[in-house]
Amino acid sequence: METARLLADLDPDQRRAVTETTHPLCIIAGAGSGKTRVLTRRIAYRVAVGTADPRHVLALTFTRKAATEMGTRLARMGLRDRPHVGTLHAMAWAQVRIWSHDRGTTLPSLLQHKGHLLRELPGRGHLPVPELASEIEWAGARDISADDYPSAAHQEDRRVSAPFEQVASLIVEYREAKRRRGVMDFDDILRTCADLFDEEPGFARTQRWRFRHLFVDEYQDVNPLQHRLLSGWLGDRTDLCVVGDPHQAIYRWNGADAGYLLRFAQDHEGAAVVELRGNYRSTPQILHLAGAVLGPGAARPLARRPAGDPPVLVAYGDEHEEARGVARAARTLHGPGTRWDSQAVLVRTNGQMKPFEDAFTRARIPFRVRTAEPLAGRADIGAALRHVAPGDGHPLRTVVVDLDDYVAEQQAARGRDGQRSEALEALVRLAREYSAMEPEATVGDLRGWLMTAMGLDGPGGVDAVHLVTFHAAKGLEWPVVHIAGLEEGFVPVSYAKTPEAEAEERRLLHVAITRAEQTLRISWASTRTMRDAPVARRPSRYVDALAAAKADLDALMTMDPGEGLARSRDALRTAVADDLDRALLDELHAWRARVARRAGIAPAVVASDRVLGDVARHRPTDRAALGAILGVGPMVVDTHGDDLLGIVSAHAAAAGAP
Template sequence: MTGVTLDGLDDEQRAAVTAPRGPVCVLAGAGTGKTRTITHRIAHLVGTGHVAPGQVLAVTFTARAAGEMRTRLRALGVGGVQARTFHAAALRQLRYFWPRVVGGPQWQLLEGKLRIVGLAASRARMGTDAATLRDLAGEIEWAKASLVTAQEYPAAVARLHRDVPGPAEQVAAVYAAYEQAKAAAEMLDFDDLLLHVAGALEDHADVAQEFRDRYRCFVVDEYQDVTPLQQRVLDAWLGERDDLTVVGDANQTIYTFAGASPRHLLEFPRRFPEAIVVRLERDYRSTPQVVAAANTLIGAARDRPAGTRLRLVGHLPPGPEPEFTEHDDEVAEAAAVATRIRRMIAGGTPASEIAVLFRINAQSETYEQALTEAGVPYQVRGGERFFQRPEI
């Protein structure tokens, strides 16, 4: 290998890094060095002359993750790789191809859709309170990410037995009115970026050819969270090629509410029978006790094709066994957590070494209330403190 060292990689990481060009699927559990592996793979492909840095497009799901990928690549001596989110990549491409595909002034990006959703909801005689509008906006996002049009929406949600924020026909009317109002104002939402880029590549052979001449190699991080719309864009990017590396873990899917599905990851070897599949199962983040508990819970997951299950092995020194307690309800649980934290702090454990994790942000109110009543100081990471929100 030229220019990039394999030192510090375990055997499985090294296998993923040095796999030949073509379809590669890396099944990477939590804490297994996923980002290290994919950045070294890109550096390896560049360093061995298989591809130029500017011919690589790496996509992930957050701007922070894309920035981390670029930083690590620069540290490996590889600059010029395009590492972006799906939406950032699509926005850049759409701006470039707009004069040729659409023409005229470029439409503006709609960064907040609640105002237009409110107008559409009023027209459809639905509620316009903040909670209803948020639910409607989320439902429109799900539909577009799932490639479901307003006309198809009622049948789609009935088939999926989906819990919707109102009568399906009314929600569909809001969806249709939202699309009409947005187009009249010459605005694009984030899903439109993906739809327009896919359409441009699918319908304009010259645009597709120019794009595919530019980008020859694709890497997709967190592939378990790809939506049908994002997969359509990826297919349009690829064309008939298969120089694609995907990395993911079906057990870490977190965006199902927005239309994501691990199906694309799980079916990757079926779509590409010649794909190389590498499994990263050495967990360098958690103690063996935590990993064992996670394996037990995840082992009950259903609908996993043969060969896609991961059973992690903890590589940190042993730690305490996880404890499991039951409570009558969420309020009682939060109160018990707050009481235990207060005792831990009184016993000498620094507050900065204690964390409370909850599944969704909506649960923060219960825990913040319990901590406040227990006199425990706290800070919220990745969200806004409940008592500082404008509506409180």
């Protein structure tokens, strides 16, 4: 690999993230900033310059889709040896299974669904099974014992329809029931692997020798149990690179702790932090609304795409009218040569989907509700494995080629009907990965590993509009996004009572908005049927900020660019004192016009006339001096500081100043 080719199409922030030599490294990567490109290029770059051995690279993420994308990109870069890429659960399961196999012991089988076991717990009473499962998973993610659950749940203001002490007792019952049945759940996989690092020095030495270069994606989603496991893999070494975005921290309710990302520099002495400020996914208009949701103090990304369609905000009479309106808009936006799956309808809760399912059915618009079914549970996956293997004990390495041939035949047949199966393609990739990682694995071992791999979804396959919740949409993107049901009680959700929970709801809406690439529609209903009766609804509290941002964009569209620029320049020239460097002022003014034009916003939003005048007058040489100028806040310094200081420095050099 040529390093020049790896760096050629990167912007300055991305290039620094790829080439930074400091370890540990934290990359702050907002939505659409090219984080997967940067992470894979960094791995390939380090291999190319000889600071990493691909056989000893461990790259971890949270979804099979993301892991597949990372692996595919690395393969295209021509690495002679493949790095180990996978989800945290899948990699932990593989390592625990190898350890067990080497000692001649048998691991418990994986419990795919908790429901049946939880229903049989004697102490459950009337506590709903989904609610109990959620609390068990939260306690597992937080890595707390049953004894500590009541105080921790009280501190976090957990909403459970049973006393915390009863839930603690049920956690004990559940763990005992698993032991009797000889099963383990997904949290047990992580806990077992983390415990081995703590209790088995030989296991820890082997793992740290095998995986010397650690890369972790979506670091804002790490929970305490996962962090303990990652710390076990890292040990006392520093070769760690993490990527995350605090604005996409939306799983606190499920045990995630974005503090691991925010405190990275404090927790890892000598660490470097690089921020990717550009957004290559969404138009400037969409980013303007996404930023408005976060509030005035949040850092805003730089739009790297041309201006697009103005976002649309629509109020409907009730949820059925809203669903019909979205269906009509979807048909209108389904132009010649476009696919239905280029559009998605995003809602906050699963319960909001039914009107859209009905409306799309009546309109004869194909749709699909996105799911995250484990690959092992899919009928087509089971059929493929049964076709190539006489039994679960058959060596995996002997059937991989047959599996490849079978899937190729199936895909060829599907292709004649215009469809292909991403799941079958994923099966072949996963079988090869697992066989390479564990040469003695059997088909039964592969089945266990597949239970840790979520089904692949997203554009492709069936051509249909996607109906997706905000949470399930994370990591995906579509040219056209309809955000529906933006009402109080849904956005924010009714049980988000604390400031922390409300802040997470803001971030969740920000995530939903930034799934849109080109076209964004946002709607809500004035009434909604609840318990068979119409109930008046109020627009979400975030609608005011969105409407104000939309008004800014509408005003910009009606402004004569030439007239506005001339008026701004005249006002600036008459408002400044004689000691102002007018040549530098012209350069600053030209820069502001370029940024505003690229972002599709008014020039004054980038920087006011007074700020430009003070920069030209005081000529700051560092960020502290720039930040001392009245009107230049931390957001301006973070977003435009390098540009402004660079212009001042270049002007001084051209003028021969010391």
